[in-house]
Amino acid sequence: EAQVTQNPRYLITVTGKKLTVTCSQNMNHEYMSWYRQDPGLGLRQIYYSMNVEVTDKGDVPEGYKVSRKEKRNFPLILESPSPNQTSLYFCASSLYRRGLEETQYFGPGTRLLVL
Amino acid sequence: QKEVEQNSGPLSVPEGAIASLNCTYSDRGSQSFFWYRQYSGKSPELIMSIYSNGDKEDGRFTAQLNKASQYVSLLIRDSQPSDSATYLCAVNVEQFYFGTGTSLTVIP
Numbered sequence: 001e002a003q004v005t006q007n008p009r010y011l012i013t014v015t016g017k018k019l020t021v022t023c024s025q026n027m028n029h030e031y032m033s034w035y036r037q038d039p040g041l042g043l044r045q046i047y048y049s050m051n052v053e054v055t056d057k058g059d060v061p062e063g064y065k066v067s068r069k070e071k072r073n074f075p076l077i078l079e080s081p082s083p084n085q086t087s088l089y090f091c092a093s094s095l096y097r098r099g100l101e102e103t104q105y106f107g108p109g110t111r112l113l114v115l
Numbered sequence: 116q117k118e119v120e121q122n123s124g125p126l127s128v129p130e131g132a133i134a135s136l137n138c139t140y141s142d143r144g145s146q147s148f149f150w151y152r153q154y155s156g157k158s159p160e161l162i163m164s165i166y167s168n169g170d171k172e173d174g175r176f177t178a179q180l181n182k183a184s185q186y187v188s189l190l191i192r193d194s195q196p197s198d199s200a201t202y203l204c205a206v207n208v209e210q211f212y213f214g215t216g217t218s219l220t221v222i223p
Contacts, residue, residue: 033211040123042215043159043203058210090158102147102207106158 002027004107006091012113013081021076021110023091031094032074033058033104034066036087043090049074081114088112118142121204121214129222134191136217138204141185147207148180150189152200153216159203163189194221 004025013019025032033048035058045058049068063085065077074093078085091107120139128134136150147166151159163178165171165187171178177190191198201216 035213040215043205043213045210045212048210056210103149103161103164104211106160109156109158 002105004091004093004105006089006107006110008110009108010111012115014115015082016080019078019081019112021078021089021091021112023074023076023107024072025074025091025093025105026072027093027095027105028071029093029095029105030071031096031102031104032068033092034064034074034076035090035092036060036085037090037109038087046076046089081112083114086112086114118208118212119204119206119214121202121217123215124218125220126217127220127222128194130194130196132194132221134194134198134219134221136189136191136202136204136219138187138189138214139185140187140204140206140212142206142208143182143185145182145185145206145208148178148187149205149207150176150178150187151203151205151213152198153203154200162202191219194219196221196223 007022034046035043037043044060047066049055089110092104094104150163153159165178165180175192179188199220201218203216204214
């Protein structure tokens, strides 16, 4: 089954404790991205990657890191989480960034609470 | 300035009616437009994509694009209670920009 998976689905942590949210897709997609969704603010892009070893900042990259060492995986790293990073996070992938087949497919989401 | 604007709603329509959702965007270079549906607590799922001016129909859904007016809309015919969700408009301009979504409730 073609899908984007994220782990964990729910996470409660404390300020300053490093965490990683994993994202994996099995569709051989080149383009992957991370979003956060907050009430009243909609989906905002954190980082995106057009291919292995290529990453770029989105609208709200502060406090986040990503890496793309393999095509299928795109982990999101919070080195020192803060309460303002409490949010619902989505990973998404698509075959290409522009042009045909750019439709994004979303993972199930990770709900993060930083105390 | 927001890239994509939508009325947040809520929009309520009776079952069987036509629901009309609207979206405007600011970047004239936008080439690709998408409508996603999102149920509460779930991930967005694609309903329609549209790239050219005019209408595109898929079952009960019709997307309309007017690039001159920088306007994209989604019509849902014969609305069903299962259509009750938040509808997100998205535009791809170098990166993807999403609107804040319009909440739709279909009343049985």
